[in-house]
Amino acid sequence: MAAVTGSGGMSRGLLLVLWGWMVLWSVLSGRLDLLLRGVFHSLVGMSGAALLVAGLVLLFHHRSGSGVIPWPWMVSAALCCLVLLIPPNPSFSDLASNRPQGLPEPAELAFVLPPEQRSLTEWVRLLRSQPDPQLVDGNPVNISGFVWRQPEGPPLIARLTVRCCLADATPSGLVVAWPADAYPKANQWLAIKGRMTVGKRNGESTAVVEPSAIKPIPRPKRPLEP
Amino acid sequence: MQGLDKLATAWAIFQGLLLEAIPFLLLGVVIAGVARWLVPQGAWINRLPRNPVLAPITGALMGFALPACECGNVPVARRLLASGAPLGTGFGFLFAAPVLNPIVLASTWAAFPDQPWLLVARPMGASLLAILLSLLLAQLPESQLLESALLSERRLSQPLRRLDLLQRGSGLIGAPLPDISAQRPKRPRLGDVLDQSSREFLDLLALLVLGCVIAAMVQTWLPRSWLLAVGGAPTGSILALMLLAVVVSVCSSVDAFLALGFAAQVTPGALLAFLLLGPVVDLKLAGLFTVLMRPRAIAITAAAASLGVLLIGQWVNLWQL
Numbered sequence: 136m137a138a139v140t141g142s143g144g145m146s147r148g149l150l151l152v153l154w155g156w157m158v159l160w161s162v163l164s165g166r167l168d169l170l171l172r173g174v175f176h177s178l179v180g181m182s183g184a185a186l187l188v189a190g191l192v193l194l195f196h197h198r199s200g201s202g203v204i205p206w207p208w209m210v211s212a213a214l215c216c217l218v219l220l221i222p223p224n225p226s227f228s229d230l231a232s233n234r235p236q237g238l239p240e241p242a243e244l245a246f247v248l249p250p251e252q253r254s255l256t257e258w259v260r261l262l263r264s265q266p267d268p269q270l271v272d273g274n275p276v277n278i279s280g281f282v283w284r285q286p287e288g289p290p291l292i293a294r295l296t297v298r299c300c301l302a303d304a305t306p307s308g309l310v311v312a313w314p315a316d317a318y319p320k321a322n323q324w325l326a327i328k329g330r331m332t333v334g335k336r337n338g339e340s341t342a343v344v345e346p347s348a349i350k351p352i353p354r355p356k357r358p359l360e361p
Numbered sequence: 362m363q364g365l366d367k368l369a370t371a372w373a374i375f376q377g378l379l380l381e382a383i384p385f386l387l388l389g390v391v392i393a394g395v396a397r398w399l400v401p402q403g404a405w406i407n408r409l410p411r412n413p414v415l416a417p418i419t420g421a422l423m424g425f426a427l428p429a430c431e432c433g434n435v436p437v438a439r440r441l442l443a444s445g446a447p448l449g450t451g452f453g454f455l456f457a458a459p460v461l462n463p464i465v466l467a468s469t470w471a472a473f474p475d476q477p478w479l480l481v482a483r484p485m486g487a488s489l490l491a492i493l494l495s496l497l498l499a500q501l502p503e504s505q506l507l508e509s510a511l512l513s514e515r516r517l518s519q520p521l522r523r524l525d526l527l528q529r530g531s532g533l534i535g536a537p538l539p540d541i542s543a544q545r546p547k548r549p550r551l552g553d554v555l556d557q558s559s560r561e562f563l564d565l566l567a568l569l570v571l572g573c574v575i576a577a578m579v580q581t582w583l584p585r586s587w588l589l590a591v592g593g594a595p596t597g598s599i600l601a602l603m604l605l606a607v608v609v610s611v612c613s614s615v616d617a618f619l620a621l622g623f624a625a626q627v628t629p630g631a632l633l634a635f636l637l638l639g640p641v642v643d644l645k646l647a648g649l650f651t652v653l654m655r656p657r658a659i660a661i662t663a664a665a666a667s668l669g670v671l672l673i674g675q676w677v678n679l680w681q682l
Contacts (some may be wrong), residue, residue, distance in 0.1 A: 145554075146554060150563055151559060151563075154566065158380065161376075169373065170380060171657070172382075175384075179380055196552065205564075208564075211568065214570055218379075223373035223376050223377075224369050224373065225370040226366040227368060229363075229366050229367060229370050230370050236652075238672065265374065299612065299615035299619065300378060300381040301373055301374050302374050302377055302381075302576070302577075302610065303611050303615070306450070308392060317477065339379045351636035
């Protein structure tokens with residue numbers, strides 16, 4: 136192995152091990168479920184392992200001569216440590232309020248499924264492809280999602296869908312006829328059982344979930360939907 | 362409380378962007394390292410066309426060999442330029458390869474199977490933009506265009522018949538030396554390649570971290586609805602989607618799926634503008650480009666790419682609307 140010049144091989148090895156561990160830890164600890172779509176998880180895991188191996192090889196070959204570490208590497212390594220120490224805990228409600236609603240149009244599957252088996256996202260897709268709420272009036276509903284407190288209007292029950300990562304998360308929400316004594320807290324995850332009814336919103340007929348039972352639940356392990 | 366929520370959201374977006382980009386950056390560095398090891402200063406570099414139009418097209422087509430997004434392309438483009446490849450090839454690869462690769466074309470088709478014009482217009486627009494930007498940047502002297510460390514590396518790799526010794530920055534002063542570029546170059550040791558690649562990765566990673574911090578903050582504190590509010594207006598929608606592409610900074614391999622979310626709300630020209638500008642100019646890339654170009658050249662690239670994309674978008678709107 137060549138002699139190390141400039142920033143030492145040992146320091147670089149340590150930094151690569153640190154980054155590799157952070158990336159691998161994000162996969163192993165399940166944090167990635169909150170950040171990225173599932174299809175990317177194995178790719179991220181492999182890159183973490185590759186960084187770890189490359190760092191260990193550098194450490195093995197450069198057991199001395201730590202050299203000077205450039206400050207941009209130090210700053211980014213500090214952020215890497217912070218990522219390890221502070222897990223992501225986004226406000227889904229805040230994120231949703233900052234994005235326009237929008238979902239792809241597949242929808243056919245939602246018609247096939249019995250109403251009580253449709254997820255919240257499938258309900259939204261169905262209502263988008265078939266906007267007449269009368270068609271689903273009286274259907275049983277069994278959904279879960281987080282409380283989305285919008286800047287204007289009543290809170291919705293919602294989910295976030297991602298194509299890639301949290302940066303492109305898009306909300307989809309359903310209107311709920313909340314009981315008079317309910318004060319749903321933003322970001323609270325709820326399981327709602329009830330039936331679909333038709334209500335008026337901004338002068339237009341809209342599908343509204345009428346709950347018969349509302350149960351607080353912990354945030355699901357995989358809260359983002361594809 | 363609201364401020365803390367926003368901070369927590371920005372922190373999570375930062376982590377999402379970073380963890381999604383690291384594999385592609387690593388892939389780019391690995392490919393650049395393998396290329397350095399397999400074909401060191403290869404004679405193939407000298408065979409690349411130097412024609413101002415053919416060179417960027419050649420670079421753009423090289424994207425089919427690297428199915429990565431724009432982050433992974435930066436180290437490969439740097440390696441190409443450092444090895445003495447024509448400027449047009451390096452920049453053609455940098456600007457067009459993030460679109461002209463099988464994964465990006467497949468994802469565009471998967472997202473918009475009912476809009477075949479987009480599958481043609483996207484690679485054509487990216488190639489056109491790459492040629493335009495390469496022609497423009499070639500007007501600058503290399504000393505004003507390329508980042509100083511890259512310039513030194515590039516000059517060292519140039520044959521002596523092309524540069525004098527002072528320009529090259531090393532060697533003997535005296536009578537011109539015979540061209541040594543025809544000699545078979547020595548393959549570097551794997552250890553040397555790993556050393557250099559690790560340095561390159563950490564340099565780029567620091568810039569990527571900076572870009573992700575900026576992109577996450579802007580995304581959290583700038584409501585996206587503001588950008589999409591002018592969706593219906595032909596020019597306004599193009600400008601809004603261009604700004605969104607710069608801010609969102611997602612990889613070109615998945616940006617078509619993101620565009621799908623608001624495709625119905627904007628004009629066709631705006632949709633194409635989003636898919637063309639993001640791979641060339643975004644907040645996450647801003648730092649990474651500093652290992653290739655000087656700030657003035659980056660500013661020229663951003664301005665020219667924006668203008669080019671605006672014109673392409675306008676033309677598409679005239680044709681489609």
